[in-house]
Amino acid sequence: MAEKGTDKVKRGMAEMQKGGVIMDVVNAEQAKIAEEAGATAVMALERVPSDIRKAGGVARMADPTIVEQVLNAVSIPVMAKARIGHIVEARVLEAMKVDYIDESEVLTPADDVYHIDKKTFTVPFVCGCRDLGEAARRIGEGAAMLRTKGEPGTGNIVEAVRHMRLVNSQVRKVVGMSPDELMVFAKELGAPYEILLQIKEAGRLPVVNFAAGGVATPADAALMMELGADGVFVGSGIFKSENPAKFAKAIVEATTYYKDYERIAELSKGLGEPMKGIDMGTLNPSERMQDRGL
């Protein structure tokens, strides 16, 4: 008979997002703009990451009212963020029938040691990673989709590039390793050996890996695709730009046609100001979201 919440169904849902753009939205109106622009999913949250930075304090799961309004506004999948380790926020989002949960370092962690045991949920999870150790640990906990952490809310692509390159180079390394080398590498990474073995045998990660954390322009999205991302999350980039609807469409097209540079030039014309952006050197260690939940 029918079986729900299987790995195939959870990971498969993320496969269907490939080549697409998932956009952060804070209300139903933005969700509709995102859907109209061709987003493959929206991420419902209380504030976009750059506003979370500005507001300070504790960032939590969005008000269920917002989540509900977004769920009712669009027919594309709706994702929502729960705090790292916050089992109950995740259960609440699951009960609301959100399509995917992002256990996210953008919110203030609820648990500074443990992540959620994601295998016990029917709803699938996406988690951030900076290297293969984090990626493999999250897969081991049951994440069905990965994304780079990047540095959210900065409009600066440098950290997402670093994380994507590192994960992919470590995957290539694993594929070329002998079993005895693999065990030591697992120890160095703090990664579950069985997950690394799966990666070695398949020649790739067992789940899709999107880019996130700093995508601010169509060219940024295309760059991440060039570096091997399966798709792109855009947080503050769209609704902090001058013309969100136009910007959103341009990012969607640049993600599909990431090797078509003439087209990217064309669609990048007259987009207006992108979000301002932050240089990494000016961030205090305490302001670095990527260092949360390792």
Place this chain on the structure above:
Amino acid sequence: MTTKIGVLAVQGAVSEHVKALKASGAEAYVVKNVQDLEGLDGLVLPGGESTTMRRLLDKYGLFDAIKTFSADKPVFGTCAGLILMAKKIEGRQGPHLGLLDIDVKRNAFGRQVDSFEADLAIKHVADHYDGVFIRAPYIKSVGDGVEVLSTYEDNVVACRQGRFLTCAFHPELTDDLRMHRYFVRMVEETV
């Protein structure tokens, strides 16, 4: 002879279809632009988000090109591809490509938490088949000349009308090649 089959690659589960088609004895190509359709014998419309795909199809002329292509070539749509092929979609004004005389309901089984795997019998294809349904549509009714290939709980989930094949589930997410082999044979018969 080996047939050449394209996979629409504006968004969605493209690489899985390419892999399955190659393993089923066809040459597989990704289709991102109008000129990529040249010389192809058949086309797969993959799973993904139908609203996203439609927007990208409209933008650069692929929509009309696929309609022209489908006038005499076989097309196979899975999940979102099924929605693109349907003549009638519940709650939507007008069809997308409108190739198949079927009336479909989007996200018919519910949201992602209701996504499931189920054992299916598929006529001409398999007595047992692992159907992977992800926010899947189903077919509410079919017109004359449409052959129902599979049902799940009384809802049609796979059918064929002449050179058009479609299913609500995702054969590309399994290692089972029988659906792809069936389509490859359909393409071979028209070449």
